[in-house]
Amino acid sequence: MKQGHCLCGEVTLSIPDVSYDITVCHCHMCQRFFGSPFLSTSGLTSDQFQLSGQTSIQRYASSEWAERGFCKTCGSSLFYCSLNDKEYYFPIGLFEQLEGILTNEIFYNCKPEFYSLEGQTVKLTEEEFLTQLFKEEK
Template identity: 45%
Template sequence: MEGHCLCGAVRFSAPDAKDIGVCHCGFCRRWGGGPLLATHCGTSVSFTGAERITVYASSGWAERAFCSQCGTHLYYRLLATGEYFIPAGTFESNDMVMTSQIYVDRKPDYYAFANETPMLTEQQVVEQYGFPPEDAKS
């Protein structure tokens, strides 16, 4: 799958992935003003225009990146595994499907998705993936 930032300065290629996961945690909502809708792309992602990528260490286990020219959110990456989660809207493909939602107990009441997906609470995410609980300040 091919994708790029708003201005086109950063382009990327990732393995074909059709599943979109939604994260409702406070970090993701603060980062983008709403839930993060992202595709799990694994570790095989290649970038051109990497000099325009700015990385922010958002926690002890992950980093987030954006285009320094236009501000487009480019990825959330797990430090331990190097796996990338790339915002679905940055891909040129529109044939993806929402398949899961996490941190559903952190979701505010002002939005809801009609899609029927598996939904994990913060505690279930902690138990399943080993991530520490979200920081209370988020």
């Protein structure tokens, strides 16, 4: 397992020690919540990881379909949880030397023009991403 923790260390987390497909979300909500685009692990269900320090975790319902978590003490962003399938997406910054490959950029049309990421990625606009999501649910 790969260990991670928030800035103050009250919330700790362990996820499988595998190479992750890293997705970057450029949406405005992620930019506000994380202070920058959200570089995320692939989705994990709660039986695949351990999250401790529950009393220090504040959950925030950012939309009807998702909750975001942060540490009550230090304010570190901890996760994005999709309520539909109960999948958790963790910011890669919580972990040291996480292995992964940057594969996807979503809400690409929301990305500010003054930066871009290197590497070959699948880039989806908000519309393309939501169309794909909607198709999968059918």
